[in-house]
Amino acid sequence: MTDSVGRVSSRRAIIQGAAAGAVATLLPGTSRAANEPAIGTYPAGSSGDTVFIGITIPRTGTYAVPGEDVLKGYQLAIEHLNAGDPLIRMISPHTSKGVLGKQVTSGVADSGAKPNDAVQNGSRFISQNKAVLITGSVSSAEAVALNKLAQREKVIYLPGISGSNDTTGKDCVRYSFRECFYGQTAAAAIAPVMVKNIGKNKKAAYLVPDYTYGHTVHQSMEQFLKAGGWTTATAQVAPLGAPDYSSYLLNIANSGADVFININFGNDAVQSIKQAQQFGILGKQILSVPYNTPFLARDVGADLMAGVYAATDFWWTLEDRFPLAKQFVAAFEKKFGYKPEWGANAGYMQLAMWADAVERAKSFYPPDIIKAYEAGPEIQSTVGPVRFRGADHQLIRPVIIERGKKKADMKSADDYYEVLEVVPGEGLMQAPDAFGCSLGPAT
Amino acid sequence: MLSWPNFFSQFFNGLALGALLALISSGLTIIYGTLGVLNLAHGAMFMLGGYAGFVAWQHTGSFALAVLAGSLFMVVVGVLIERVVIRNFYRRPHEDQILVTFGIGIVLVELVRLGFGSDTVSIQPPAWAMGVTPLGFLIYPTYRIVVLGIAAAALLVLYFVLYRTRIGMIVRAGIEDSGMVDILGINVNHVFMLVFGIGAMAAGFAGIVNAPVVALTPDAGDTILVETFVVVVIGGVGSFPGAVLGGLIAGEILSLTSMVDPSYSEVMLFAVMTLVLVLRPQGLLGQQDRA
Amino acid sequence: MRRSAGWRRWWPEAAAAAGLLIAPFVLPFLGFSPDTVNRIVVWGLFGLGFDLLFGYTGLLSFGQSAFFGTGGFIAAYLLTKNLIASVLLALCIGTIGAAIAGVLVGLIALRRTGIYFAMITVAIAEVFFFVENSPLSDYTGGENGIPGVPAPAFDLGFLKFQVGTGWSMYWFLAACFFVGLVIARRIVASPVGAILVAIRDNPQRVQALGHSTGAYKLVIFVIAAAYAGFAGGLLGVLQGYMPPDAFTFDTSGQLVIQTVIGGTGTLFGPLAGAAVWLYLRDFLQGPMGLGNAWRLGLGLIFVLLVCFLRRGIIGGIRQLFARPPAPAPEETPIALAAPTLVSVGPAARRRVPENGHSGPILQAQGLTKRYGGLLANRDITFSVEEGELRGVIGPNGAGKSTFFKMLTCEVPPTSGTIRFHGHDITGRGVAQVCQLGLTKSYQVNQLFVRLTVRQNVTIAALAERRGMFKPDLLRGLHRVPGLDVQVEQTLALVNLSARADTPVAELAYGEKRRLEIGLALASSPTLLLLDEPLAGMSPRERAETVQLLRNIRRGRTLVIVEHDMDAMFDLAERITVLHEGTLLAEGTPAEIQRNSFVQEAYLGGVAAA
Known part of the structure; x- marks a missing residue:
């Protein structure tokens, strides 16, 4: 990957031709002046x-x-x-x-x-x-x-x-x-909070959207929850944009899990949570959304979101803090x-x-x-x-862990979540090279 | 997740899924069988029916009224589309018909997006159908059981209309031999218009009934359309019993295979379709000389 | 179709080259960015293959994304993993990969035609998308695709040229497009191209004339897949990134829409359509401020075009410049004696292996055909001598048509055997039998209505000249040895030389009937079956056709089914009478006229009424 990026950039150097390219290579880093290259x-x-x-x-x-x-x-x-x-x-x-x-x-x-x-x-x-x-x-x-x-x-x-x-x-x-x-961070932040609030040695059922993001969050969650003695009851991999989750949800309902971890994002999250409720899963299993979707609570309603654990970037009641x-x-x-x-x-x-x-x-x-x-x-x-x-x-930056409020506890129509913790980003974020980052050149 | 309770659960779920697919597919197959038009806007009509029901439900709060109003609306939409557009395409090649219905589908989806945005909307099922019902071996959402019942009932009504009424006789005669209807001296124009309306209604009706199960988006018809294709290819294009059988088979495949590896459910569906094509190209209940 | 001056034949290529050369200097002023133009070119190349498939052959596929993605991802994978350094080589391997996928998909999808075909391609493309996205995500990057696809570099020894972005990339893409266009145009102008267009009009007749329709369809399906694969690879190269959405239904749908907007069957249509689509996409979102309603605008435009301008933009322009149809000339009566036509005869090519057979040319033994409970033919034994003119008559429902269909192997008999030149042909395909020299003209015209008279005859003659299947994709149609002579002679024989370049749709009924017989004749049969050649004709046309039949029987064996018994008694040497699915009588016209069974069953029936 990095190699190809390198090649791309060397190619550009050739294209930019004599004027610009020459200046760029002759005067690296001395570009504060007006003669910065194009x-x-x-x-x-x-x-x-x-x-x-x-x-x-x-x-x-x-x-x-x-x-x-x-x-x-x-x-x-x-x-x-x-x-x-x-x-x-x-x-x-x-x-x-x-x-x-x-x-x-x-x-x-x-x-x-x-x-x-x-x-x-x-x-x-x-x-x-x-x-x-x-x-x-x-x-x-x-x-x-x-x-x-x-x-x-x-x-x-x-x-x-x-x-x-x-x-x-x-x-x-x-x-x-x-x-x-990102996914790994969300998992690292929410897992300890879940272990603390829900307890140790629980069984989790995962609903995993079938793409790279879904699989990485799934792995991260399993890894971080293992520390609390959690095990996986089932992991249901569903295609992206599946309208009907019934067969996956039946498997989850029959899995005997304590916690239902739904990794879907966007409309898929809305659909799968609504349907999970129809299958009576939300009554028996605690729902967790490791990476929250904007407007999820508004779309599925406060009743379904009550007690749900989620990690998010920002929630408006942070205005109090x-x-x-x-x-x-x-x-x-x-x-x-x-x-x-x-x-x-x-x-x-x-x-x-x-x-x-x-x-x-x-x-x-x-x-x-x-x-x-x-x-x-x-x-x-x-x-x-x-x-x-x-x-x-x-x-x-910090990760916000929130939990859905009961309807009775909501102070206004938009007051869906209580902020449980603002987990500082430092220490949460993996080392920069943990996922093989290599930035490539600036010029 | 292979266990007997789960097997029964999934088998039952397959029936529920299948009945709905059968209902949508029968609309597609009746239209094709009678008019000779493959309606690529069928998925969009499924979606549009859902939204029509949603609007009615918002205004009345009654689920029954929503189903009724939505269905009627879809008949009107179907008849309008047939009158204004499809009518001019009977004498044109199949390919043109496919293209124009494809275009209509896009227009319907984008119109709904313009009107309702991309947010999901959903209809609440009637109060008595909420919650779950224990069925001994499984707990199943009450409303989904109702859907199974409604879909089965609707299929029965369609069966009755097709096999026990005069209009049904004409439609079936048209499926057997489109020249026949002309010979019988029946006003084909009216029949075609009606059939397109009924086909659109079948899709729209399914869309409304499904709306409390799966929240609606303007793109809701896309996946359904492809699944519908698979159903009619398996069952045999133009065959009403074929659509029902194909729907049930598809529903069971989607459900039962999920016990082993859910991510491959959809592919299994296509694998079965390929198998049918190789072994019996006209579809399980299709006639040899059609298409 | 006529051989014309070199520049006339090459002007579309020349115009295309000129257009591609000046595009970068003109299009920016119309608001096209280099990136948009590059995408248009890639879509245009993608569309070349699709137009061959849909516009020329009539196969509407909604699954081209499968090959677009396959080719693109193979090329991108090879390049980004540094398995192959040469971009062109990677593109070619991707193209081959897509073509192989095309073979596999084609073998399944082409089992059906029309709407089935469209539905199956949709479904199969979905499988490809799934496979790319999930099981193969380690190779394809799943939903992230493959970033970092390099652009090509050329080292010609004295000159190194590194393709960059923008207009630099354009020249590379334009060159690829031009090569693709030249190849596509050669395919269209080849014998295969001629056959493909005929398949679009009437695949059954193409098959009956002795072509392997299935093989040709598969070939063009694979070619379209190859074009798609190459274009997919170019997409990756163009943006330095191979997107997974290449595999989605939207890609196929957009290709269909663009091709229809631009015009099918023109090769330039997809390019024009892509220009319109991409321009409007930007225009509706930008200057028009339609925001997310841009797709609605494009959808409406598409529906209106399908309704009112199905030929699309290029087709519409063509129509504007098209010549009005020539008026029908006064018919010259059919010459009483056959003109110099000796070479169009069974002598043209002997396709039946010699086996020293010297008996009847056709022998049917105990032919029986049962449709469910209905017995159409029962135990018919029938033989025709070489050079004979045999009439087959019988009242309606006597089973004549079924009998004929069995003889030409259009339907297999339930029991019984058919021998042709002593070879057992029972259960062979209709195309194979035609290749052996046994063919038929139809009761209801089975012509290629969108083609000219000459093109119609050419299709038939090609089968005789080239056999059931030959992938001579790059050979000029007129370079097929002896083809033009054979076509001209057949036209002269059926007296349609003056109407050679008239579209079939503009012919009078009698002319169509003669062409129908001409199609069968052009394949140079040793045994020709004619199914009611006089049906529906005016007295004058009838007389002319009878004369035609007399002319063509020289050196051929003819079997004619006919209702017009006067004509039959006049023409035929022997007559076979079918009645209620069985053979009732056989003999000379005089014997048949005297035969009491025949009188009772057939003639008597009329007299009694």
């Missing part, structure tokens, strides 16, 4: 009064709902950036208005959560709009595909939602930075009329942190921005102080 969409994309951000996000298909949430996060962030809103200036202190004084414009294209369409959108934004930044994803397949595009085209890319270990693991690239945590969360929730609700889900938070934070990196780099020259990211200073966020890890471009 790379990716630099300087074409930032030579005017505005810069363009290309957003590719699922607006149709199974992941359309979280997709729209992420998109709204982006929209709010762009609005705040252009207005120099106080909230964004808490995250990116050097921001005044716009980014390096340039107003931010954007374009949105539907990816349908299909990596091919995502790459198509990304390529178009780069060649057509000279985008300085590509962002958006709900599936890790999209994120991984766009990672590789970003590295090839030398344009920075920021995933939206991407829970696979691989995004900052074996498929990591120099040009991509991830805000949200973090001042930035309070401002973010208020601003978002004012603009869009509902409480933001964690997808919106991820979208907002990604753009805000990017603005911060650009401001610190004082340039749109991508290698400088990357260096600013990799410097890894502490950044204020909606979930407290966080920082990027230079070695794999993963944000070190």
Whole structure:
């Protein structure tokens, strides 16, 4: 994999030809001056009064709902950036208005959560709009595909939602930075909480979506729960997007498990939980969702979610703990009329942190921005102080463990979860090389 | 997960799945048998029926009314589509018919997405059908038992209509020999319109009945359409009994194989289809000279 | 079809080359980005194979994604694992892999036609997607696909050329497309191409004329798979990433839609369709601001095109420039004596192995056919001498048609044997029997209605010239030895030379009937069965056809089933009478007319009524 990335980049060096390529190789790292070489969409994309951000996000298909949430996060962030809103200036202190004084414009294209369409959108934004930044994803397949595009085209890319270990693991690239945590982290965070609250030596039944992400989370959960003496009663592997889970759920119902661990995401999670309830599983087994889907509680209803353990990036009641969360929730609700889900938070934070990196780099020259990211200073966020890890471009950030509230305990219509723990990211995140990350070159 | 209780559970579940598949497939097969049109919009009609039922249920809160209103709506939609579009395609090649219904399917799905967004919506089953029923060897969702009953009843009604009524005779005569209907001096136009309406209703009805089981999305018809194809290929295109048999077989395959390795259930379904094609290309109950 | 000046034959290639050359200088001004253009080219190449399959052969597959993905993933895997350094070589191996998959799928799917075929391809493609996504995910990357596919580099010794992104990639893709186009056009212009178009119109007749329809269908299915595989590989190369969605139903659906929008049966249609689709996709989402409703817009456009402009964009343009149909010329009566037609006869090629047989040319022994409880033919024993003109008559329902179908092996007899030139042909296929020199003209015209008269006759002559199956995909149609002469002579024989380039749909009924006989004649049968050649004709047409029959019987053996008994008594040397599925009488016309059984059963029946 790394080898091919290397080859790709050497190829580019040849293409860029005499002028640009020569400067790049002759003067490595001396690019603070005005004679920075052309790379990716630099300087074409930032030579005017505005810069363009290309957003590719699922607006149709199974992941359309979280997709729209992420998109709204982006929209709010762009609005705040252009207005120099106080909230964004808490995250990116050097921001005044716009980014390096340039107003931010954007374009949105539907990816349908299909990596091919995502790459198509990304390529178009780069060649057509000279985008300085590509962002958006709900599936890790999209994120991984766009990672590789970003590295090839030398344009920075920021995933939206991407829970696979691989995004900052074996498929990591120099040009991509991830805000949200991932499967392995979620498992590491939620497993001890479950053992603590539910007890030791329990039997678990897994419903595993049949793709890489599903299998890795399944393995991680088994591994971390083993510490509490938990065993696996059954693991039901179901195809992605299966409308009817009855045969899998029957097997789970007959397995004699104590806990039902549902690894599905998006609409699949909604469908399988609703059907699990029909089969009487939720009454007998405790449900756990190791990687929570935005709007899951709203879609399946508070009754089903009561007592459910879930790990998530952000929940709006964190506003009681973090001042930035309070401002973010208020601003978002004012603009869009509902409480933001964690997808919106991820979208907002990604753009805000990017603005911060650009401001610190004082340039749109991508290698400088990357260096600013990799410097890894502490950044204020909606979930407290966080920082990027230079070695794999993963944000070190806490994992929120929440539990569904009983309907009677809910203070408002949106008050679905109580936050059990905010597990600090440091120590939770695996070593940067645990999943074989090799970032590749910046130029 | 091989155990006798689980086997019986899965066998029963296969029946429930199969009955529903049989109902949807019979709509497809009746339309093809009579009109000679393969309706690729059938999956979309399944989905649209669900949404129509959902709207009715939201306004009335009554499940029965939702089923009734949704079904009627689908008859109207079916008749409209037949009148406006399909009618002009009887004399055109099969391929054109497939293409136009494929296009209609896309349009229906995207219209629903425009109207309802991509969120899932679901219908609550009637209160008496909620909860679970112990069946001795297993606990089974009450509503799914009801679905099995409804689907079986609907299939019986279809059987009665097809085999015991005048319109059914005409439809079956059309399946046997499309020239025959002309000779009998029957107004084929009206029959075709009605059949397309009934076929659309069968899909839509199944969509409503299934809506409390599987929450609706605009893309809900996609998987169903492929499964329906497999069912009719196994059973024999154009054969009503074939659709019922094929549906039950498909339901049992999906259910029973999940005991061994659930991730291969779908593939087993296709493997059986391939086997049927090799051994009996016209389908289990299909006629030799069709298609 | 006529041999024309070199530049005329090559102008589509030249135009395509010119178009591909200027595209990068023109399209950007129309709002196409290089990436979009590159994708259009890949889809266009993918579509070349699909158009051969659907547009030319009439096989509507909704499962091309299976081969697109197979080829793409094989190439991407080989390249990213560094098993193969040359991108072109990897692409070729991917193409071969896709072709092999095509053989396997084709063997199953082609067992059925029409809607069955469409449904089966959908289902099989689903299996491919599953297999890629799950059991093979270690090789394919599962839902993540394979990133890091390198672009090709060429080292010509004196010149090193590394393909990059954007327009640099375009030149590589455009070159691939052009090669693909040239090959596809050669296939279309080959004998196989001619047969494929005939299969689209009437596969049964193609088979009856002595072609192995199944083999040709499989060949074109595999070719389409190979095109898909190559295009899939290019997709990976183009974006440096092989996406798993290559395998999804959407890929197949999009290909179908694009091809239909652009126009089927044109080879350029898919390219035009892809341009429209990809442009509108961007346009509807961007400038139009339709957001997630963009698919609705494209869906509506597609439905409208299928309803009102089925020929698609390229077809529509073609129609605008098409010449109006030529008016039918005054018919010249059939010459009384046969013109110089000696070479179109059984002497053209002897296909029955010599075995010193010197008896009747055709011998049927105890033929019986039972359909369920219905006994259509019972124990018929029948023989025809070489050079004879035999009439077969009988009242309606006498079992004449079934009897004829058994003789040409269209239906197998329940019991009994058929010997042709002394060889037992019972249970052989209709195509095989035609190849042996026994064929039939149909009671109801079985013509290729979308082709011209000359093309119709060509299909028949090809079977005789090339045998049941020959994959001469790149050979020019007119380079088949003796073909053109044979076609011209057959046309002259049935007096259709003046109408040679008229589409069959525009022929008068009598002309169609003559062409029907011409089709059977062009395969140079030693024994020709004619099923009611005079049916439905005006008196004048009847007289002409009788004259035609007299002409063609020279050097041939003919068996004619006919209702028109006056004509039969006039023409035939011997007459066989069937009645209620059995042989009632046989003899000279005079004997038959005197035969009391015949009078009672047949003629008497009329008299009594």
